[in-house]
Each structure stands twice: as structure tokens, then as C-alpha cells.
Amino acid sequence: MRKGEKGILVAIVVIVLVFMGINTYRHSQVAEDKGIPFYTTASTELQNKGAELLRVYQCRNCHTLWGFRNPMQSVPSPALDGIGSIRDESWLYEYLSAADPQNILPTRLKAEYQMPSYAHLPEHERRTLAAYLASLKVEDWYLDEVKRSEQEKLTGESPPEDGHE
Numbered sequence: 001m002r003k004g005e006k007g008i009l010v011a012i013v014v015i016v017l018v019f020m021g022i023n024t025y026r027h028s029q030v031a032e033d034k035g036i037p038f039y040t041t042a043s044t045e046l047q048n049k050g051a052e053l054l055r056v057y058q059c060r061n062c063h064t065l066w067g068f069r070n071p072m073q074s075v076p077s078p079a080l081d082g083i084g085s086i087r088d089e090s091w092l093y094e095y096l097s098a099a100d101p102q103n104i105l106p107t108r109l110k111a112e113y114q115m116p117s118y119a120h121l122p123e124h125e126r127r128t129l130a131a132y133l134a135s136l137k138v139e140d141w142y143l144d145e146v147k148r149s150e151q152e153k154l155t156g157e158s159p160p161e162d163g164h165e
């Protein structure tokens with residue numbers, strides 16, 4: 001092996017080692033990442049029924065769920081991910097059953113963007129929706145962030161960073 005070739009070989013070995021090092025480092029970063037904070041406690045049956053109702057009533061024209069919403073709409077409404085950690089099932093049922101949801105949750109949005117009343121839905125559908133929404137949980141460490149951005153969207157104000165309300 002000539003001297004120049006040896007130099008190239010050493011350079012290749014060094015580059016390979018550096019890449020292996022970067023990869024190991026990145027994997028250890030991923031392991032420390034807390035992951036996706038949202039999950040559901042619903043049975044498969046409830047998940048299917050709930051998702052079907054959300055689809056039929058086009059809730060995702062306005063709301064994000066599992067990181068997805070209708071990209072053609074731009075209504076500034078709260079995400080439904082993790083909503084079951086903030087509201088319980090009976091609250092959700094009352095909210096969906098209210099003739100005027102803005103009596104329960106005041107809004108600053110224009111009328112066309114506001115949460116519509118679903119009081120006209122059959123009771124079993126409102127119950128299924130409430131049960132499904134209540135099953136949508138968020139890990140504690142993420143909840144503060146969700147609450148903060150939600151309050152910001154609803155009130156237009158940034159709450160204090162320290163989380164005291």
C-alpha cells in the first residue's frame with residue numbers, strides 16, 4: 001500500500017467512526033425524548049364509534065385530533081387531543097347537549113367559528129361522543145402546555161409562564 005492510499009484509508013475509517021458516533025448520539029437523544037403525549041383509554045369499539053361520529057359530523061373541520069384536521073379550514077379552535085384530561089365525561093355530555101355552548105364556554109371568536117350546538121343529535125350519539133372524548137388523555141407533563149395554548153386561543157391572552165392561574 002502506498003503512502004497516499006494509506007492516508008485515504010485512514011480518512012475513510014475516521015469518517016465512518018464519526019458517523020457511527022453521531023448516530024449513537026442521536027439514538028440516545030431519541031431515547032430521552034418523552035414521545036407522543038396523547039393516548040386513548042377507550043375500547044376498540046368505542047374508538048371506532050367515536051371516530052365515526054367525528055367524521056360524520058365533521059368535527060375536524062374545526063378541531064385537530066391525532067395531529068389531523070381538515071387542511072381547507074382555518075378555524076382557531078382548541079385541539080381535542082387530550083381533552084379527556086381536562087374535561088370529564090359528564091361535562092362533555094352537557095357541553096354537547098347545550099342549546100348554547102357559549103353559555104358554558106365563553107368565546108371571543110366570530111359566530112361562524114364558534115362551537116355549534118349538537119343538542120339535536122340523538123342522545124346515544126352525544127353519550128358516545130362524550131365517552132370517546134373523555135377517553136382522550138394527555139400525559140401530565142404535556143397538559144400544562146396544552147392548557148396554556150388553549151387559553152391563549154380562547155382569550156387571546158398569554159397566561160403567565162409559571163402556570164399559576
Ligand code: HEC
Nearest residue numbers: 057058059061062075077078105107109112113114115116
Ligand atoms: C365550526 C367549527 C366547529 C365545529 C364544526 C366543531 N367545533 Fe367544537 N369547538 C369549536 C370552538 C371554536 C370551540 C371553543 C369554544 C368556542 O369558541 O365556542 C370548541 C370547543 C369544543 C370543545 C370544548 C373544548 C374545551 O376546551 O373544553 C369540545 C369538547 C368540542 N368543541 C368538541 C367538538 C365535537 C365533538 C365536534 C363535532 C361533533 C365539534 N366540536 C365541532 C369549533 C367547532
